[in-house]
Amino acid sequence: MAGSSLLALLDDIATLLDDVSVMTKVAAQKTAGVLGDDLALNAEQVAGVNADRELPVVWAVAKGSLVNKAILVPAALAISALLPWSVTPLLMVGGLYLCYEGVEKLAHKFLHSKAEDDAHHAELTHALVDPTVDLVALEKEKIKGAVRTDFILSAEIIVISLGVVASAPFMTQVMALVGVALLMTVGVYGLVAGIVKLDDAGLYLTRRTGEGAGTRFLRGLGAGILKAAPYLMKFLSIAGTVAMFLVGGGIIAHGISTLHHGIEGLAHHAGEVSIIGGLLGALTTALANTGVGLLAGAVALLVVLGAQRVMRRGKTDAPNPNG
Template sequence: MSAGLFGLLDDVAALARLAAASIDDIGAATGKATAKAAGVVIDDTAVTPQYVHGITADRELPVIKRIAIGSLRNKIVFILPAALLLSQFAPWLLTPILMLGATYLCYEGAEKVWGRFTGHGGHSAGHDEPTTAVGGDAEKFMVTGAIRTDFILSAEIMVIALNEVANQSFLPRLIILVIVALVITAVVYGVVAGIVKMDDIGLLLAQRTSTVAQKIGRALVAGMPKLLSALSTIGTVAMLWVGGHILLVGTDTLGWHTVYGAVHHAEEWVHHGVGDALGGVLGWLTNTAASAVIGLLVGTVVVGIMHLLPFGKTAKHDENEHDAAA
């Protein structure tokens, strides 16, 4: 009887060790997948603050919360099941789908660039008034646009993470991707919330008795409009960069190696020409710049097509009417 009990305890201990090892493997794989997606996470963090520009302070955190919930819903409800099913039964479809999403990102970025040159986009006069001052419809419109753009970035994040854990069995893969979705959403929107509330923190510091705190507070208040404006520009560039890079890699994956080969050759030439760490940075910048140019070119073509097509004109007319009402 005692021998049987000790044997059972040995089996339990063995299972516990196996479970612990599995948890360690999942933790390591999650860290690797998250690290690989870090580039797109940075882009997502840069893109999002522009959507709360112009809204009243009391609505900033609620709006970010709504966008964060929409982002998590994008990842868990829509992207994760679709990515797992496609990777299981039709992995060849992942690249074309990502490229379609990348084309949309390029379009969004090019549209913003076009708007800044023509004065019919970005934060023009129609957007200077706080969103909440014109009613909840404007806020809903803005949140919907933010969640729609987030869908593309979230899809890229999840697919990058999926590629890093493709060798895992289905259940660990599912657990890892859920953890990645939760962690990345919390990090991105936690940072965004900190950024947009930095001016409020500055006001609190400016009211302290400490001279140092007052100087820091005033600097934060004075610098926040410039930071938000810079983040808006970074967000636009990020859309073009990420979209262009997805298209660049996608064409190579699908067998058209010319453009990717040229960009890769230029990156390697800069890297080896300069050498050391600086060469690596300049090589990365070369690839990034080429991706952004590709994104701008593709986006400009799509913007032109959308302006020529009847439904594109209608959509633009409706958007302008909405901006005029705002």
Template sequence: MATGLIALLDDVAGIAKLAAASLDDVAGAAGKAGAKAAGVVVDDTAVTPSYVVGLTPERELPIIWKIALGSARNKLLLLLPAALLLSAFAPWAITPILMLGGLYLCFEGAEKVWEAVSGASHETEAAPVTDPVALEKERVSGAIRTDLILSAEIMAIALAEVGNLPLLTQAIALAAVGLAITVVVYGVVGILVKMDDIGLHLARRAEPLRSIGDGLVRMMPVVFRIIATVGTAAMIWVGGGIIVHGLEQLGWPQPAHMIEALAGTAASLSSAGSAVIHWVVTATASGILGLVAGIALAGIVHMIAKARH
């Protein structure tokens, strides 16, 4: 009896260790995937507030909540099963698909850089909508469609990080990344879009709350511009890094080796902060490559558009 009990306890301890190891794998993979998706996350955060512009303040948070639910459905009900099927039956396609996503990020980033430099915009003005209910539905459906593209890139980046793990661990990690990013993005967006209302509320109070409120109202447009700029830079950097890494996996390691050699040389010139310098040089070089790729792709797209017209 004692021997059987000891064996049972050993089995329980072994199962507990396996469970703990699996949780560690999930947490580690989710953390890496979330970090790699940072560029898309920042851009998503920068884009979403535009969908509540022109709507009444009391409808801002309900609309963001609807968009967040749509984003969660995109990730968990559409993209997660597709990612698992891809991992199970066509793992060879993950790198090419990820590189296409990286090219898309570079293209979008290059378009935004061009808009900032030229003052032009490749987006068309929407027709005015007098019905607020119709306007809200239009904004929510448009935001969810845009989120599907960004979420697909997030899940592709995450899948590339967890593709070597067991299928169940992949599913849990991808679901964790999808939910965590949805909560973070739309939680931050909800706070940002209400900061000006908070500022206006404080501005009606006595000093020093009035000064704080005035400062918030003046600061929020600057904050949104900073977020948009950081999001654009992050898209180009992440997209360029994806392309470099994908080329290395497909048998063209020269760009990755050149960037690594450049970053290593720059880091060796500094006795302090070498790791930071290595990261900055790597990110900058990946960003330059991504910007070149994005400009080239944007040029091709615009040439095709002109030919069609």
């Protein structure tokens, strides 16, 4: 009896772990839209930091990210247990924020002049060479800003993951959310550390001395890395933006049953095309969700800009208490 009970317990544990691994995988796939932007954004946050301080800054932000998730995971579990009806609205809010952020990035060159961007870059460059600038304070400000940004992105990841595991048993929810939180933190900041050190690695390889074939290959590889690093950042930014529309639009569409069934119908008809039906159906769903994301993000941006204009006008029209 004891042996059979132990085997039953082990079987239950194996089933639980299998459920957790499956749900963690699905949740990770659902949150992929946040990761491309997360990688590029966090790599950009290190800009203006001395090369020998890049990894300590990334490590400090990673620790802040773990604290963020230590707050967000229990909060998400409490919401799932006490207010399960709010999971879908929260998902839609998170999806809308993703879409808004994506449209804001696209509109950046229209909302901010090149002179503003150049001035910001010049300010960072000047801070590195100006002996009167407190680099420790500058570094701390960058870390605080990166941790605040991470809190928003982590909240999106946890809320999206919660939508995947909301109907699972409580223990499965706990293990899946903790797994996703740890996986995303280690994965994102491990990659960020690698990205910010790509140029250093390339420079190190280009300085290898010797005329052997292997050494020449390493120097060529280093030169290639130095040329490719800026393009990698651009690719991550573009891929992350597209994925934000795809994932955010998909979340919004899923929360609106009429829209969701309409997209399913289009995908079904596209899937009936011979030979390429499967690919065409998937592409139709992706394009439709991306279109929903673009539209939702544009509307959200217009609302935010309108609200900001009204607030600025209200401050301008307010009477001066000093006469």
